[in-house]
Each structure stands twice: as C-alpha cells, then as structure tokens.
Amino acid sequence: MGPIRSLMVDDSVKEQVKEATDIVAIVGQFVTLKRRGVNLTGLCPFHTEKTPSFTVHADRQFFHCFGCGKGGDVFTFLMEHEGWSFPEALKYCADRAGIQLPSSRDPGDAQSRLREEMAQALALADEIYRRALFSSTGQHALAYLRKRGFQDQTLKRAGVGYAPPSYETVLKAGQGRGISPKALEAAGLILPSTKGGSPYDRFRNRVTFPIINLSGKTVGFGARALSDEDQPKYMNSPETALYQKGRLLYGLATTRDAIRRENRAIIVEGYLDWLTMIEAGIDNVVAVSGTALTDTQAKLLARFCERVTLLFDADAAGQRAALRGIDIVFNAALGADVAILPAGEDPDSLIRHQGVDAMKRALTGAFGIVEYRVDGERSRAAGGRLDFLAQEKLVKEFAELANRLDDPTRRETFLAEVRAHLGIDAATMSRLIPALTPTSRPASKAPPQPRRDVLSPHAEFLRLLLESPDYVQRARTQVLPDDFDHPVLRNMYETLLERTADGAFPKTPQGLADDPEEIEHWSRLLSHSIDPETAERAVEGHLKELAKKHRPALQVRQLIAQAERVGDVDTAKRLTADLAEAMRLDRKDATLREPGM
Numbered sequence: 080m081g082p083i084r085s086l087m088v089d090d091s092v093k094e095q096v097k098e099a100t101d102i103v104a105i106v107g108q109f110v111t112l113k114r115r116g117v118n119l120t121g122l123c124p125f126h127t128e129k130t131p132s133f134t135v136h137a138d139r140q141f142f143h144c145f146g147c148g149k150g151g152d153v154f155t156f157l158m159e160h161e162g163w164s165f166p167e168a169l170k171y172c173a174d175r176a177g178i179q180l181p182s183s184r185d186p187g188d189a190q191s192r193l194r195e196e197m198a199q200a201l202a203l204a205d206e207i208y209r210r211a212l213f214s215s216t217g218q219h220a221l222a223y224l225r226k227r228g229f230q231d232q233t234l235k236r237a238g239v240g241y242a243p244p245s246y247e248t249v250l251k252a253g254q255g256r257g258i259s260p261k262a263l264e265a266a267g268l269i270l271p272s273t274k275g276g277s278p279y280d281r282f283r284n285r286v287t288f289p290i291i292n293l294s295g296k297t298v299g300f301g302a303r304a305l306s307d308e309d310q311p312k313y314m315n316s317p318e319t320a321l322y323q324k325g326r327l328l329y330g331l332a333t334t335r336d337a338i339r340r341e342n343r344a345i346i347v348e349g350y351l352d353w354l355t356m357i358e359a360g361i362d363n364v365v366a367v368s369g370t371a372l373t374d375t376q377a378k379l380l381a382r383f384c385e386r387v388t389l390l391f392d393a394d395a396a397g398q399r400a401a402l403r404g405i406d407i408v409f410n411a412a413l414g415a416d417v418a419i420l421p422a423g424e425d426p427d428s429l430i431r432h433q434g435v436d437a438m439k440r441a442l443t444g445a446f447g448i449v450e451y452r453v454d455g456e457r458s459r460a461a462g463g464r465l466d467f468l469a470q471e472k473l474v475k476e477f478a479e480l481a482n483r484l485d486d487p488t489r490r491e492t493f494l495a496e497v498r499a500h501l502g503i504d505a506a507t508m509s510r511l512i513p514a515l516t517p518t519s520r521p522a523s524k525a526p527p528q529p530r531r532d533v534l535s536p537h538a539e540f541l542r543l544l545l546e547s548p549d550y551v552q553r554a555r556t557q558v559l560p561d562d563f564d565h566p567v568l569r570n571m572y573e574t575l576l577e578r579t580a581d582g583a584f585p586k587t588p589q590g591l592a593d594d595p596e597e598i599e600h601w602s603r604l605l606s607h608s609i610d611p612e613t614a615e616r617a618v619e620g621h622l623k624e625l626a627k628k629h630r631p632a633l634q635v636r637q638l639i640a641q642a643e644r645v646g647d648v649d650t651a652k653r654l655t656a657d658l659a660e661a662m663r664l665d666r667k668d669a670t671l672r673e674p675g676m
C-alpha cells in the first residue's frame with residue numbers, strides 16, 4: 080500500500096465524502112472550466128500553458144492533464160494544488176459537504192498537524208475580529224469605516240473586522256481552545272516577546288481584512304491603523320506556511336465569479352481600494368496588496384479571465400507599477416488595459432470625491448497598452464512629437480511584447496495597433512525592427528499546436544475495455560496480459576482482470592489502481608472519449624487481431640484455465656479443440672511444445 084492509503088481513516092468514509100463532493104465544483108474554484116463535449120477543460124494549474132490541456136471528467140470524477148500528465152481524483156487535486164496531506168484534503172471536502180469525520184487516530188505528520196493548528200488559529204482570529212467590529216469594543220473602528228462610506232453589509236461580505244487593543248486577545252482565546260503558542264506564532268498572529276516576557280498579539284487596535292485563499296480559508300490578515308499616530312499605517316501578516324504573498328491575490332476568492340462573468344479583472348493596489356470598488360458595485364476586482372504584481376499572480380488570473388485592467392495611481396510610483404504590470408500580464412497572455420486616474424487621486428479618493436461614475440468613466444476610458452505608452456511618451460516629448468529615436472525605442476519595446484504572443488492573429492492585431500498609434504506603415508516598422516516581420520520569427524517561437532494525444536492500438540484496446548464489463552469478460556478468455564506490447568499496459572490489464580474477477584467494474588482511475596503512477600496512466604486512458612456506437616465493432620476488431628496471434632501451447636492452456644474459471648464452457652471447448660488441432664499439425668515441431676510435454 081502506498082503512503083496515501085496508510086493515512087486513511089476508513090475507506091467507506093473516504094467514499095462517502097467523495098460521493099458528496101463534485102470535483103467540478105472543487106476544481107472550478109481554482110480554474111475556469113469550459114464545457115467541451117461531456118468533459119470540461121481549462122488551463123492547467125500544474126504547468127504553464129496557453130492552450131487548455133487540462134480536463135475534468137464529471138462523469139467519472141477525475142482530472143487529467145495531457146500537457147504534464149498529472150491526474151487523479153478530487154483529493155489528489157487538492158493535495159497537489161494546495162500542498163495538503165490526504166487527511167487535510169479529506170477534511171476540507173467533508174466540511175464542505177457537512178460530513179462529520181470520525182476523529183482520526185492517525186493525526187498525520189508533524190508538518191500537517193502544525194498547518195492544521197495554524198488554520199484553526201487563523202479561523203479563530205478571523206471570528207474574533209469580525210465579531211469585535213460590530214461589538215462595543217469596535218465602535219470607533221466601525222464609525223471610521225462608516226464615515227469612509229462603507230456599508231455594514233459590504234464590510235460583512237468582505238469579512239472586515241477589528242483587532243482589539245489588548246495584547247492578548249488572540250493569544251488567550253487560542254490557548255483557551257488548546258492552540259499552542261507555537262502555532263499562533265507560525266500563523267503570524269502573535270509575536271515572541273523581546274525581553275523574555277510572554278508573547279503578544281501582532282494586530283492591535285486595527286481594522287482587519289482577512290486574506291482568504293481560493294479554497295476559502297483565511298491565511299492571513301491585512302490591517303490598517305485607525306489613527307495617523309499608529310505606524311505603520313498598513314501592516315500585513317508575514318509569509319507563513321499557509322500564506323505566500325506573491326501566489327495569492329487579495330479578494331479573488333470573493334470576486335472570482337464576477338471576474339469570470341466579465342472575463343476581465345481590475346487590478347488595484349491595496350485592500351482598501353478593493354473594498355471601495357466592491358462598495359461601488361464594481362465586483363470584478365483584485366488587489367495585489369503588499370507586493371508588486373507577480374508572474375504567478377498573473378497566471379492565476381489567466382485561469383479566470385482573458386483581460387485585465389491595471390488601475391493604479393497617477394503618481395510616478397503608480398505609473399511604474401503599471402508599466403511593470405503590463406510586462407507581467409503580457410507574459411501570462413492576458414490582454415491588458417491601463418486606467419489612468421485623475422492626478423492626485425487613488426481609486427478610493429476618486430470615488431469619494433467624484434463618485435462611482437467618475438470611476439466608471441476612468442475604467443471605460445482605459446487605454447490599451449499601446450495607446451497608453453505612446454501617449455505617455457508623446458506627452459513627455461518636446462512639442463508632443465516623437466522623433467525617430469523615440470519611435471524606434473517604442474517599436475522595440477512593442478516588438479518585445481509582440482514576440483511573447485503565441486497566437487499569430489493576436490500578434491498581428493497587436494502590431495497593427497502599434498502601427499496605427501505610431502502612425503507608421505508596415506515597411507517603416509520592419510525597417511526599424513527587421514526581425515519583426517512575422518515570417519522571420521524564429522521557428523522555435525512557432526505557436527504551439529493544440530495537443531492531440533494519440534493512443535497506441537493496444538492502449539486503445541485497454542481503453543475500450545472500460546466501456547463495458549462484457550468487454551472485459553470477453554477479453555479475459557481471449558487476451559493474455561503478455562499480449563500487450565508495453566509492460567505498463569500489461570500490468571494495467573493484469574490489475575483490471577484482478578479487480579473485475581468478482582464481477583466488480585471499477586470506473587475511475589482510483590478504482591483501477593493504487594499506485595499513483597498507474598492512476599495517472601488510467602486517467603490518461605479514460606480521458607479519451609469513446610463513441611459507444613463504434614465501441615462494439617472496435618473491440619471485436621482488436622479481439623480478432625489478437626486471435627490471429629500464433630500462441631504457444633502454454634498460453635492457450637492459460638486461456639483455457641481462465642475460461643473454465645469464469646465458467647465460459649464454450650470458449651474452453653473451442654480453445655481445447657484449437658489446441659488439439661495445433662498439436663496435431665505441429666506434432667513434428669518440438670519447439671512448439673512445452674518442456675515435459
């Protein structure tokens with residue numbers, strides 16, 4: 080038994096949880112899936128790709144990626160994607176389905192125990208902060224937020240809270256629940272005392288914003304001071320085993336549906352900007368909070384939408400962030416626009432000073448990045464005119480971006496836009512950058528062809544067998560494991576015969592194997608859809624092909640034994656007759672005989 084199984088509490092519990100869980104709903108939290116035939120596809124969360132090769136099979140409840148080969152069930156997905164142990168993945172699904180798990184006698188390894196305790200600590204702190212905001216302790220914080228124009232229901236929706244001024248609110252509550260100071264500290268909630276005293280709460284007298292990951296767990300907090308004397312103004316949770324800043328986007332767990340719907344994400348800088356947008360009814364927003372936009376974040380967004388709008392302050396720092404952002408979203412093959420705010424305003428102040436309509440105007444007036452860059456350079460150039468050098472610089476910059484677009488149509492559209500905004504023709508453009516003409520693109524940069532996974536004939540046969548228990552039974556008496564031309568296929572067929580010997584008919588990769596590698600092979604096979612109309616004929620074809628095989632007597636005997644075991648008397652008789660005939664014909668050929676015959 081593999082390491083996964085040894086952690087298991089009970090198979091029946093696992094099955095119960097699995098039955099109550101829809102893999103499509105779970106995976107859909109992390110990847111936007113589009114229906115293609117009976118299956119759903121999306122961009123693989125396990126490797127970088129621009130054409131979807133990641134498939135989720137709703138009927139058999141498993142996933143498979145043709146690109147990187149990863150595959151498995153809902154638990155495998157969560158373990159791989161979230162870095163959880165099996166018990167953590169099981170518990171997560173059980174909680175979602177409202178199933179109470181029997182307390183496990185096997186608590187898992189120290190690492191996952193600590194993570195579990197940290198998660199409990201964060202959930203507890205979240206609960207304390209949320210409650211405090213609407214209690215007498217948090218009165219002044221709530222008044223401050225209301226004064227800034229936030230309604231209670233928006234605050235509740237975003238889980239905004241208040242960390243009380245005491246040094247031991249979370250510390251004491253945590254200890255009361257049996258959470259160790261070690262876990263509280265690892266979760267970033269308390270700080271060790273510098274002078275040998277007791278540890279104390281990190282967040283005090285601050286408005287708190289829970290940082291929630293895509294699986295819906297609070298992994299950290301952003302916290303804002305209530306008065307200018309309190310420094311720093313913004314304070315974030317440190318990075319922990321559960322929270323890596325560059326891998327997460329603030330607010331995405333709340334807004335991913337709106338982002339999918341709009342096929343666009345608006346990226347703002349901080350969580351207060353984010354909250355302001357939500358309050359204004361603009362829902363497709365995320366914040367980068369505490370870091371510059373990273374490649375990982377852009378790729379994360381690409382799983383949910385195709386375009387982003389960078390909404391940054393008009394000041395120099397905001398503009399630099401926007402420029403960097405353009406580069407990064409291009410790498411993730413996202414279309415990008417830049418919305419420019421009136422000088423001196425950030426998203427929050429703009430809406431407060433000029434209202435939601437001013438924000439909507441800024442968003443609809445967002446520049447494509449070409450326009451944004453060209454206009455920016457023009458406004459800095461003497462007389463508002465770009466000289467040859469400035470033009471060349473921009474063309475080079477755009478050429479660099481264009482080269483990252485794998486799709487030739489998108490690349491051409493982009494270059495046409497560049498020409499239009501610079502007011503130059505194609506000939507001038509290729510003179511500026513000779514390597515830019517599409518035909519001279521290096522071959523290695525050719526757009527990737529969508530992957531087509533072709534099965535070998537024997538793999539296809541194995542795949543067909545999974546369509547009906549009847550096919551397996553027919554194969555059982557006519558095909559031997561050794562007939563398969565590949566050792567992997569041979570082993571898989573052997574397991575299939577074993578697992579169906581008692582009339583069972585497992586339909587999922589997990590039902591067909593224990594070994595993770597074999598599970599992946601089965602997922603690959605099962606990812607191929609079979610047309611039921613032609614399956615019967617195809618199976619017959621394969622069986623006939625194999626029947627032509629000239630078998631040594633030993634093999635025929637194995638088949639006879641197999642047929643007798645399943646009570647297939649007709650086949651047993653036919654094979655015995657065949658064997659007798661072969662023996663008669665080959666009587667003189669000793670090599671066909673087994674030793675001792």
Ligand SMILES: [Zn+2]
Pocket residue numbers: 123124125126133144145146147148149
């Ligand atoms: Zn993949």
